[in-house]
Amino acid sequence: MKKVISLIFSGMLIAHIPQAQPAAPNEIQILGKPRIRHYDRGDFHGDTQFWTACEDSLGVLYFGNNDGTLIFDGTRWQNITFPNNSSTRSLHFAQNGTVYMGGFGQFGAVGKDAFGNYQFESLLDLLRQEDQNIENVWDICEYQGSVIFRTYNKLLALKNNQIRVIPTEHAYYSNVVNDQLLIADADGLKVLELSSINFSTLVTQEELDGSEISSILHGRNDHEMLITTKKGTLFSLSGHKLTHMFSLVGGQSEYQLITGIKSKNEIYYFGTLNDQIISLDKNLNLLESGKDYWALQDNTVLKLFETRKGNVWALLNNGLDLLNTSSASTILFEEASVFDVEINRNTLYMATNQGVFKSTVSENRKPLNMTHLLEGQAWSLQTFEGKVLCGHDRGLFEISETGITRIGNITGVWKIIKIAQQQNKYLVCTYDGLILMEYSDSEGFVLNQKIAGFNESGRDILQAEGEGVFWVCHGYKGIYRLKLDKSFTRVLALEHFREKGLPSPFNINVFKWQGKTVFTTNHGIFQFNESTDLFEAFAPLNQAFGQEKNVRKIIEAGNKTWFVLDDMLGYFEGDGSGGLQLDPFLELKGSFNRGLECIYPMHQSVLIGTTEGLFAYDLNALKQTENQTVLTKVTFRVGAEIKEAILNAAEPISLPNNVSDITFEYAVPGMSDPETVQFRYRLSQAWSEWDAQPVKQYEQLNPGKYTFEVGSRSLLGETGTIAKYAFRIMPVWYKTNWAYLAYACMGGLVLLSLRKLVKAKISREKTLTQQEEQEKRNLLELELERIKLASEKEKIELEKQMLEQDVVDKSKELTNYTMLLAKKRELITNIKEALKDLKESARTEANRMSIREIVRSINMHLNDEEYLKVFETNFERVHKDFFDELKANFPDLSPKELRLCALVRMNLTNKDIAPILNISIRGVETARYRLRKRLSIDHDENMASFLDKLADANQEG
Structure with missing residues (x-):
């Protein structure tokens, strides 16, 4: 295999191949421009001028601008401000997990409460009163366990919640490079020994041509530092040796170069005042520069920041741009719908709806520079006999370095296939049949006669195992099997299969897989059985795809099988038992030209043509990275009041039974491309469909225990962990466990009572039965007793009447007695009175004494x-x-x-x-x-x- 040297630039890999040793197409690594996401005021709702940025352990991004600090979790933007509403000039994520921020007259840490709300915690009170009068905190860095806040005239070293003040003069730059704390001031570049507070000069200001430093970066080795000045000059510093390299920008302005970083893939990026970004490779060769390539939304780049994933944020004078340099997906072409791709002699050709384009890919550090060769609808590009042939709406064309030549005088060509076991013979597949084409070194490609007996579209054709036998699939009419004569001039036999075991005649395609001819349908993959003359399910691929999926394309490339499944691109390795790899290509779902999908596998990458252009995927970068999905806020409504729930409670939180509108907000901060993130969720049930909305609300939930789960993914193949939130809704008092226990006890008592009642009723029934029997036995006795009682009653009534009469008689007797008594006493009284009169007339004392004795005796009788x-x-x-x-x-x-x-x-x-x-x-x-x-x-x-x-x-x- 020929040696290939790949150059990495701006997130792209372009093959650097010596012209004397052209590389085979599958050895070339072609990747294009990174995707750029633009964020403006409508996204972050703040000031558009950005100064600084940092990233925390979760991947949450912090951006400092004139309105304070904007926090981006991949889904939502939040803003925190200083007490004095200063702009945020510096941000730093320290090893202790704290984000520090600095501004005018203030510096401190970013905290987060139990409800997920960000807040600023000032550290100004740690300074003595006389040191608290500070101006802007321009930089924050970390060195030997201390967090260094740089102002113009002092350094504030924070360690163990104590701050040491280190005076400086006009310090305009600070950074930690190669384990050295570097401070730049009016005298030049110095190294600060923090323990002894000793400054030693590395480079004087005169050695830097009198210009201020704009960046100090790790160099090409562990001992080198690269220094850029605001004029744009690049210096190399090894030890105390300063070497002038070259100027990165033209012109004489003092403020041409503003910022610079070295990325994880060893690309140097520099932000300029009016020319966007300049990039150098690890050997300091110029890669890309200027707005024509980067197409940022503003020309002035105030700061560059690289995330842990390797993406680069450009902080602009007017907005934010995300350069997705870590993505496996890059853009090669965006100006037309791509139907086919072919690489020949280090030249890439594209067949599009706007014609044919080409670009050189070898020894080229620029993105593909497309040249428009041929207009009109182009369908296919294929290399035969070392030449590139194009199937076109207007006919068949040969494309060479010298120009484009039309072959024959036909129109409507889909593609060309080589006839097996026939040297230099081809079939040209047209809109209305097949044409034989032959090649010779002297005449090139020559079209012969049209093959008689078949006038259907030959877009989807494959040669069968038998000599001169071809399968042709029609999108609506089913499958044709053709047997051509030996001269390939006419059809000897034609079989038309509309079903024969197939689910329907629609959307059938034919491919070769592991040496077998297979047919894809809307409901599974089939193989033709010659013995039964039927199509039968093809188990190996159906096990991989399932029989309810519509597979429209199958391409074998090495150990990988590429496919288009229900508008989604993917691949599997081997026999597919390891699963289908679909996630890395989700962003392309639904963007393919149906029936004419373009997949061009290469050694380390794959080119994919869509209705939106041509994309390249670096197969080495298709690693499944997992990010942490987080719940950012949980709210609920009780009556008219909306409340926040604690996010990280040790135990499931309890919500009242009258709760409503329980809302979960979530995000996945670490995703490379926040714009393509999707979520799915469940609440003790099946997972929902994937959705871009980062919020889910439940209006009413019944009392009980719940666990809300949410997962995430991006359309670039990244996945997120499952975030969980356990809670419970308390029941009303009569539905609590204590109430149910009381109900159980009461139920037990009721059952016991019922048991006793049943027993008592049985006993009563038994007793009643006995009583009825006894009553029957005693009925006669009772009747006799009644007669007896009636007799006795008559006797009693008679006795009562006699007694009443006796009472009347006695009452009369008593009355009479009383009257007699009254008469008697009246008589005695009269006698007494008469004796009193007689006493007065008695002449002797003896008589009077006798009368008195009689009166006394009468009185005694009356008083008795x-x-x-x-x-x-x-x-x-x-x-x-x-x-x-x-x-x-x-x-x-x-x-x-x-x-x-x-x-x-x-x-x-x-x-x-x-x-x-x-x-x-x-x-x-x-x-x-x-x-x-x-x-x-x-x-x-x-x-x-x-x-x-x-x-x-x-x-x-």
Whole structure:
């Protein structure tokens, strides 16, 4: 194999091949311009002038501009500012994982709270009061464990949360190169020994032609540094030896060259004032410069920054541009739809809808410089007999270094195929049949007659195993098998297969794979069985692709099989058991010319023609890199209030049961091309389809435990990890575990109660049955008892009537007795009064004494209460419990008042009562009046009636 030397430039590899030893086409490594993504104010919503940039461990990018620091996680832009709203002039991601930022009068760190919000934390208070008056912090670098903040007149060395102030004079540049802390000031370039704060001069300002340094970079070896000045001069510094190399820019302006970096693939990039970017290879050979190549959105490049992936950001005076130099995909041509590619003698030819283009690819450090050779629709480009033939809408053309020659006078040529086992004979496939073509050294390519007997399109044709047998697939009519005569002038036999085991006659193509003829359809891949005269499923490829996929193209190239599957390009190695490689080519999905897909495999790359142009993929760069997918914010709504959730909680967070609009925002910061990132997600269910939206909202979720998962990928083949977020929505109180436990306990109790009730019911039923039987047995006895009770009731009623009559009789007797008693006492009283009168008329003292004795005896008899006790006893016997009821209701009544109540109860008049109680009628009235008060009897109510009611109430009770 011939030796190939590849030159790397601006993300491209171009073959450097000596003309004396032309390389075979598959040995040439062709890669084009990197993709450039433009970001303007509409994207980042901030000031358009950018000064500095850095990248953290996740791949989140920080850009300093006049509005502060813009933070880009690959999906969203956020902004944080200094307390004094200063512009951000310097940024640095330190080894401790902290991003530091500096501006006018302020410097500090970028922090992040538990909810994912960025914030600035000032370090100004670490300085003494007299040192806090600082101007702009122009640079931040890290050296020997210290973070160095450079201002114009001092260095601030931060270590262990303490700051050491190092005075300087007019320090305008600082950097750490080759493990040296370099400071440039008005005297020149110096090395600072941080431990002793000792400055030693490396290069004087006079040695640098009096111009300020714009960049100091790692050189071509470990001992060399490259120094550029603002005038554009490049110097080499090895030890203390300074060598003037050359000028990178023309003109005499002092500010031609502004910034420079050395990339991971050893390309030097320099940003200029008005000519965009200049690039040099590792040997300092000029690669590319100027706006014609880079096509940035602004000519002034204020800063260049390389990410860990190897992409370069251009910080412009007006916007940001991302140079995707690490991508395996580069652009060769964008001006037409590409149908075929051919490389012959280090010249690349393209067949497009606008004609044929060519460009030299050997010994060329420039991107492809396309020359338009032939206009009109070109379909194919093929090399036969060392010559390039073009199938064209207008006919067949031969393309050589001297010009373009039309072959024959035909039109509508798809392509040419060589006839196997026939020297110098070819079939020209046209819109309406096949034409024999022969080649000779003397006459070149000559068209013979059209092959008779077949007038269909020959776009998709393949020679079969038999001599003179060809398969021709028509996009709509199915498959034809042709048998040509030995002179290839006519068709001897023609078979037309519309189905014969095929799913349909549409979209069938024919290819060779591992020596076998296979047919691709909308539903699997088939092979023709000669013995059964049927098409049968071809298991080896169906196992690789599946039988529900539409495979439109199959190309074998070494150990790889390239294919177009459902509008997606991919390849597999070997028999396909290792899986299909589709992800690196996702960006091309749907951009192919259907039925005329252009795939041109090479040794280390593959060229792919699409409706959008020609692209090159570096196969060595098709490595599956995995980036970290992160959740940037989780919010939810409770009522009318929107709240933020903690992102990195140790335990799943709990959300109230009335939560709604749970929103997840996510990103994958490390992707090479943020514009092609896609996401898929799931919430304890199947994965969603891939989507470019970096947010997912769930309006309502039922109470329970959930885990939200989101993955990512880019259309350039990069993948992202799965980010997870666990949370739970609390149930209402009556659906909590404690409530369910209570329900279970209550349910158990209910079951036990039901069991007892069932048992009790069974027992009751049994008892009722026994009772019914007993009732039946006792029914007669009960009836007899009823008769007996009825007899006894009649007897009792009779006795009751007798008792009631007895009470009436006794009551009459008592009344009569009482009346007699009253008469008797009245008589005795009258006798007493008469004796009193007689005493007055007695003449002797003895008579008067005798009368007095008689009166005294009468008084003693009247005051004797024995007869009253007898009266009360008889009264209680007649009116049972009357006194008990009276005493219960009126416990304060005296014995005399009780007697009066009994006499009134018997309806005796005052006149009748007076002698019984041995008082006057007036005294009875007074006693009755007092008794009324004691009994609380109304003035209009009869006392005897009141006492009757009281007696009746006692009897009812």
